[in-house]
Structures are given as C-alpha cells and as structure tokens.
Amino acid sequence: MADFEQATDEEVLLIDDELWEQLIELTDGAAALCFQCGVCTAICPWGLVRQKPLSVRTLMRQAQLGLQEKNGSLWLCTTCAQCEAYCPRGVNIVDVFRSLRTVAWENRNPEKGLPSLMWSIFWNDNPWSQPPTQRALWANNLDIPIFNPQEHEVMLYIGCTSSYDQRAQKIASALVHILRGAGVEFGFLGEEEPCCGEAVLSVGHKHYFEEVAAKTAQVFQERGVTQMVTISPHCYDVFRNHYPPFSNGFQPLHYTQYLFNLISEGRLQFMKPLDLQVTFQDPCYLGRINQEYQAPREILKSIPGVELVEMENSAEDALCCGGGGGRMWLETPIGERFSDLRVEQAVQTGADILAAACPFCVACLEDSLKVRKTENFEVRDIAEIAARAL
Amino acid sequence: MAELQIVVCVKVVPKPEEIRVDPETHLLERTNARSEINPPDMNAMEMALSMKDRYGGRISLLSMGPPFFEPNLRVALAMGADHIYLLSDPAFAGADTLATTYTLVQGIRKIGDVDVILCGEESSDGATGQVPPGLAEWLNIPQLTLLTDVSIDQTLRTARGRREIKGGYEILEVPLPCVISVKTACNEPRFMDYRLRSWALEKDRLTVWDAGDLDAEPGHIGLTGSPTIVTGLAEAPYRERRREFLQGSPGEVVQELAGILRKEVEV
Structure with a gap:
C-alpha cells in the first residue's frame, strides 16, 4: 500500500494515440527508428554547460509513445544536429523535435516569448520587431540596384538579421564590396525583401511557416529570381531544404559557396x-x-x-x-x-x-x-x- | 448560469512609422501606410481569451471603421474569438472619442446581454485613452481601467481586477456588467490558432452594421457628433543621438558623465 501511495505522487503518464499518430505523420515515422541508446543525450552540447543535460533520448521516447513533453526542455534544442551526426540509426532527430514543437503550438503551449516572435514576423515581416519600411536603411550609402533578372546574374538575399542588426549589417556591406570587387552583376530586393521564415520553422510553427514560405516563394517568382545568394546559412537551409514544396525555379547558395565558385572560376x-x-x-x-x-x-x-x-x-x-x-x-x-x-x-x-x-x-x-x-x-x-x- | 458574454473593442491602426504628416495641410497621411491591430488591443484580446479559457463564454470583437479593417479583424478572430461586428458607414467618419464611444455603445446594445467589455489602454494613433471610460459613461456601468489581471465571479456577478499603482498595486471590484481597460504589455498575446485560420475567413464570421442598423442618432455620430476641434498640429523635433563614448576607468567615466550632465542639463 505504501508503495502504491508513493507511486501516486508521480504523475500518471497517459499514452495519447492521437498524438502518436500525429507525430508519425509529421515526422514520417522518424522516431520509430530510435532504439534508445542515448548517444544523442551524451553528445548534446547542453551536457557541457548544465548539470542536467537535455535528455534527447527521453524526448525521442516520448515521441515514440505519444507522450506530451511537459518540462519545457523541448525548447532548449538549438537544432544543431550534433546528435544526428552520432546517431547509429540515422534518426532525423531535429525533425522530431520540430514536430514536437508543432504539437506544443497546437496545444497552445509554446515557450514564453515565441508568440511575440510570430507576431513580429506577421506584422513586420522580420523577427526583430523592426519596421518593415526600414529594412533597406543599412544599404542607403551602398547604392545596390533592385534585382532585375535581365541585368543581374544573382539576387543577393540579405535576410532579416543582416538587414536590421547593426553588427550583422557589416557582414552584408563586406559581401557587397567583395561581389563588386569580383565584378558580379547583382541586385537585392531592398525594402520589399520578404522574411524566409526560418525562425518560424525552427520553433516548429509548421502551419504558419507554410503560409510564410508560400508568400515568400511567390515574391521570388514574381521578381524572376533564379540564382540566389544568402548571407545566413539559416536562410540558405530553409530555401534549399524546406521551400521545394512551395517553389520551383530558384537555386539558393550560401555566400561562401558562391565566393568559392568565383575563386575557382578565377573571377575573385x-x-x-x-x-x-x-x-x-x-x-x-x-x-x-x-x-x-x-x-x-x-x-x-x-x-x-x-x-x-x-x-x-x-x-x-x-x-x-x-x-x-x-x-x-x-x-x-x-x-x-x-x-x-x-x-x-x-x-x-x-x-x-x-x-x-x-x-x-x-x-x-x-x-x-x-x-x-x-x-x-x-x-x-x-x-x-x-x-x-x- | 448564463454564458459569459465578452466584447473586445479592436481598432485597426496604421503602423506608426509609416504615417506622414502633410507639411501643407498638417493632416495625417495614412493612405500608403500598412495596417496592424492596435498593439494595446492585442493585450485586451489576450485577457479576453484567458477569461474564456477559465470561465468559458463567447467573445465578440467590436470595431468601428472602414471595410479595409476586415482582414485584420479576422486575424484577431483566429486567436480564438467567436464573432466580429464591424460598425461601418461613411456617416461614422471623422468621429472623435465622443462619437466613437456612442457608436460602439450602440453596437454593444445591439449585441445585447454583454457582461464584460474589454479595451486596450489606448490606441497607438489617437492615444487619448478616452474610449474605455467613454463607453462606461454612455452605458452608465462601472469601469476598471489599466488592469493587469482580472477574475470574474459568475455567481456574485462581479469582476475583480488588479491595477499597478506607484509603490504597489490595488485590487478593485465592481459588479457586472463593466468596462475594463487593459494595461499595455501586461501579457503576451497568443498567436493565431491555425486550426481556426480558415474558419475565421468564412463569410458568416463577420456582421457589418451601418448607422441604420444601429438606430444611431445622426447628431451623435461621425463629424457631426464630434465636438473636438483640432486647432493645430506640430511635429515633435527629432532628437539626434550624439553617439559619444566615454573612455577610461569606471570612476573616470562617472566623473566625466557627471560633468557633462551638470553642464548640459544644469542638474
């Protein structure tokens, strides 16, 4: 009896079939491959800075069973994919985490601060709560032409952070100077450049991401963008790996890849x-x-x-x-x-x-x-x- | 016990940085400005939604404005409200807060049996803060202004709210129905519920009422019902930041800063 009473102090975990099915669908059954070896938890960088590491394995188990994550550790994940590099079963762990976050949004249980992030992108088209009209202010003295597919070989996608963050603006300016030095004909979309939505995707708001991606892909299509260079690897990743359902016809490159090509061709x-x-x-x-x-x-x-x-x-x-x-x-x-x-x-x-x-x-x-x-x-x-x- | 009837007054405003003042006419030029939901109203929305989470009930969104308000009102609807009432009529144009509150009150009366009317603290464009008290006056019901939190007792039919004041807070209680204005930034407005996104776009979710539908007295609405006269308009001077950085040890920096303050602002 004492044992039983003790046991009732612990939360009763109920397996939610609906959640289980939803996760299978969202992740294409990715979590099913996990055999709970725990390498992910051992390699996760949170273990380097915290006494109690982020238990990736526990979250994978919860995803397998259809259990709700409740202690907030879901939002710690930086989606760095260090765990994936070591997973012996090749599980797409980041995808599972994003899907668990999708479920958390649907249950109206996102991490504090993230709804404001979504609203910022919704009202301002950037995650930094900055006025959309000021997106191209950083480039005022640079005289960058608005992208024109007839004149330019590439569209430079600045991204929200390099547009608004004063430190990152210096990266954008430096890249503009390099491209000019190499004689590259390029343009940007200026104030009209849309947000890529990576912040939305990475915090798992799948449905809003689909809305952002469709809208942004349409802007690129209308502007005749085929070759695009991004400053942030986050924008690059989202365009390369998560836009294909929404777009066809534009090829993203990270600027390091583009510069490397220019060097190889002898242009830079x-x-x-x-x-x-x-x-x-x-x-x-x-x-x-x-x-x-x-x-x-x-x-x-x-x-x-x-x-x-x-x-x-x-x-x-x-x-x-x-x-x-x-x-x-x-x-x-x-x-x-x-x-x-x-x-x-x-x-x-x-x-x-x-x-x-x-x-x-x-x-x-x-x-x-x-x-x-x-x-x-x-x-x-x-x-x-x-x-x-x- | 009857279902709690909540009305949230929502205004659609131009994004502040996109409004221009016409240098000749001194009128606000907002035709090219993007619109958004008045940010303080988002805090009122969140308070209404958490009330609905706790007590159940029905949230009606009430707005007075031109038809272009509609898409943004449907955004607010997708946060978890139940219906939109848009009071729209060219005769409402040019309303000051007296005519606006009269018109909104006619809408509230037509919705009927309302228990709680929630408003943001003020609008980001008008910024008078007069609408919530104005509503309470026309309706002759109690008001609780600038609340950061509220609870409802449905048996006693009272609302009890918390208001921050200098050096502490006060707890205020009034009988229902009442008007509540919500302190800006006191909560984090939830994002739209995407299961409601397409539902919120359905035609039937929105009712438009014009002056006739509201039985509005012609002398109380629009420009005619607005005794306010704008006699002048001035742009606040832009303050250029000097971007001066003081060098040295913390002690030296403090000394120098104190010196500058003494010289510049005559402390």
Whole structure:
C-alpha cells in the first residue's frame, strides 16, 4: 500500500494515440527508428554547460509513445544536429523535435516569448520587431540596384538579421564590396525583401511557416529570381531544404559557396596579404546540416598570408554557437552559453581571429568574447576578412 | 448560469512609422501606410481569451471603421474569438472619442446581454485613452481601467481586477456588467490558432452594421457628433543621438558623465 501511495505522487503518464499518430505523420515515422541508446543525450552540447543535460533520448521516447513533453526542455534544442551526426540509426532527430514543437503550438503551449516572435514576423515581416519600411536603411550609402533578372546574374538575399542588426549589417556591406570587387552583376530586393521564415520553422510553427514560405516563394517568382545568394546559412537551409514544396525555379547558395565558385572560376582574387592565423566556426546550418565544410575553408586559404588552424571541435564535431532553433530569441543564462566554450576553444588555438559564416554565430561569439575580455582577438565573419584582402 | 458574454473593442491602426504628416495641410497621411491591430488591443484580446479559457463564454470583437479593417479583424478572430461586428458607414467618419464611444455603445446594445467589455489602454494613433471610460459613461456601468489581471465571479456577478499603482498595486471590484481597460504589455498575446485560420475567413464570421442598423442618432455620430476641434498640429523635433563614448576607468567615466550632465542639463 505504501508503495502504491508513493507511486501516486508521480504523475500518471497517459499514452495519447492521437498524438502518436500525429507525430508519425509529421515526422514520417522518424522516431520509430530510435532504439534508445542515448548517444544523442551524451553528445548534446547542453551536457557541457548544465548539470542536467537535455535528455534527447527521453524526448525521442516520448515521441515514440505519444507522450506530451511537459518540462519545457523541448525548447532548449538549438537544432544543431550534433546528435544526428552520432546517431547509429540515422534518426532525423531535429525533425522530431520540430514536430514536437508543432504539437506544443497546437496545444497552445509554446515557450514564453515565441508568440511575440510570430507576431513580429506577421506584422513586420522580420523577427526583430523592426519596421518593415526600414529594412533597406543599412544599404542607403551602398547604392545596390533592385534585382532585375535581365541585368543581374544573382539576387543577393540579405535576410532579416543582416538587414536590421547593426553588427550583422557589416557582414552584408563586406559581401557587397567583395561581389563588386569580383565584378558580379547583382541586385537585392531592398525594402520589399520578404522574411524566409526560418525562425518560424525552427520553433516548429509548421502551419504558419507554410503560409510564410508560400508568400515568400511567390515574391521570388514574381521578381524572376533564379540564382540566389544568402548571407545566413539559416536562410540558405530553409530555401534549399524546406521551400521545394512551395517553389520551383530558384537555386539558393550560401555566400561562401558562391565566393568559392568565383575563386575557382578565377573571377575573385585576393591581392592583399593579411598575415593572420584564423580559426573557423562551422555554422551548424552550413556544416552538419548541409554538409558544406570546404567552401568557407577554401576562401580563407585563398587569402595570401592567412593560416587556417582548426579548433578542438571542428567540421562534423563543431560546437554550436547556441543561436539556432529559435534560441536567438530566448534567453540563455550566463554560464550556459555554448559560445563561451567555443571562444575558449578558439583562443586556445592561438589564432588572431575566430571566423564565422553566419550572423547568429557572429552575434553569440562576439558577446562571449566581450565577456571574456580577451585582447588582440577578434570575431569576424569570413566576408569581413575577405573584404580586407581585396 | 448564463454564458459569459465578452466584447473586445479592436481598432485597426496604421503602423506608426509609416504615417506622414502633410507639411501643407498638417493632416495625417495614412493612405500608403500598412495596417496592424492596435498593439494595446492585442493585450485586451489576450485577457479576453484567458477569461474564456477559465470561465468559458463567447467573445465578440467590436470595431468601428472602414471595410479595409476586415482582414485584420479576422486575424484577431483566429486567436480564438467567436464573432466580429464591424460598425461601418461613411456617416461614422471623422468621429472623435465622443462619437466613437456612442457608436460602439450602440453596437454593444445591439449585441445585447454583454457582461464584460474589454479595451486596450489606448490606441497607438489617437492615444487619448478616452474610449474605455467613454463607453462606461454612455452605458452608465462601472469601469476598471489599466488592469493587469482580472477574475470574474459568475455567481456574485462581479469582476475583480488588479491595477499597478506607484509603490504597489490595488485590487478593485465592481459588479457586472463593466468596462475594463487593459494595461499595455501586461501579457503576451497568443498567436493565431491555425486550426481556426480558415474558419475565421468564412463569410458568416463577420456582421457589418451601418448607422441604420444601429438606430444611431445622426447628431451623435461621425463629424457631426464630434465636438473636438483640432486647432493645430506640430511635429515633435527629432532628437539626434550624439553617439559619444566615454573612455577610461569606471570612476573616470562617472566623473566625466557627471560633468557633462551638470553642464548640459544644469542638474
């Protein structure tokens, strides 16, 4: 009897058949493959910063059974896909997490702060609660033409963060200078550039994402966009992997891929030696998720005087900056920021610069560097380094 | 016990940064401005929806404005409300808060048996904050303004609310029916419920009433019913930030800052 009473203190878990079926449908049965080995939990970077790691395995089990996640850990996931790189069954874990989030939205149980993120995109067409009319202010002095398919070989997709965030605007400006240096004919959509909706997708609002993607794809179609270059790997990923049902006829490239092509074709050359040791932060959405490890490294190597040194965790093992999966819009307490560890690893290499290729990485890493107060060490986007070498 | 009848007054406003002031006529130019739901009304919406979550009931959205308000009202509907009443008639144009509240009250009377009328604190374009008290005056019912939280006792038929005041808060209680204005940013408005998104776009979800439907006194509506006269309009001067950064140890920075403040603002 005592045992029974004790047992009743614990929450009774009820398996929800409807939820189970819904998850199977949303994920195409991805969770079913999981055999609960727990490698995902062991490799998840939250284990590096928290006593109690994010139990990826538990969430996978809940998804298998049709159980509601209730303790909020679902929203910790940065969708960095480190777990997927190690999963012996090749489970699409990020997809399962996104689907669990979709269910949480449907049950009106999203993480605090995320409804405001959705409203910002709905009213302002950007996740930063900034006026849509001010989207192209950053480019006022750059004289970038509005994209015209007859005149331009490529449409430069700036993205919301590089349009509004003052730090990331510098990345966009640097890229504009490089493209001009290489003689690339390009344009952008200026104030009319629509949000890609990656923030919506990554926090799992599947239905709103479909609405955003359809609208944005239509804008690209009307503007005759076929070749597109993005600044953020997040925009690149969403266009490449999640837009196909909504669009046909435009091919996205991350700017590092595009610049690497220009270098290979002999159109882009760096003349000014820089004499720098550089280490590189693989953005999750460029590296692990889209398997592009080479392009950013080749750009750095093609700059005279630049020596590339690798960090303890690089390429497939690269440590996430902490900004993916909607975490850019959620608070991460001091002491739990992956970027602190990453900056530490970067400083340990003895490099002069920690290079990144993503506005989120730059923001997170630079914040951590400011706290660490390291002198003679910088966080820069590859575009900024390359622009110095023109 | 009868179902709780909630009315939320919703205004569709131009995005503030997109309004231009005509330098010649000094009139507000909003034709090219994008519209949004008045942000404080979103907080009223959230309060109404959490009331419905707790007590059940029916939420009617009430708005006075031109037909172009409709798409945004349907957005609010998809948050979980039940019906939209749009009071639309060219005769309502040019209304100040007196004529607006009269017109809204005619709508509330026509909806009938309303227990709670919720409003945002003020509108982002007019910013008078006069509509909630105005409604209570026309209806001759109690009002609770600037609440951050509210509970309803359906047996005693009372509303009890919390209002932040300097140095603390006060708890206020009034009998139903009553008007409540909601403190801006006191809650996080939920996003649309996508299961309701297409339902909310159905034709029958919206009722349009004109001046005739409302039995409105011609002298109380629109420009005729508006005693307010705008005698002048001035643009606030734009303040240029100087972007000066002080260097030195924290002590030195404080010293220098104190010096600047003394000089510039004569503390």
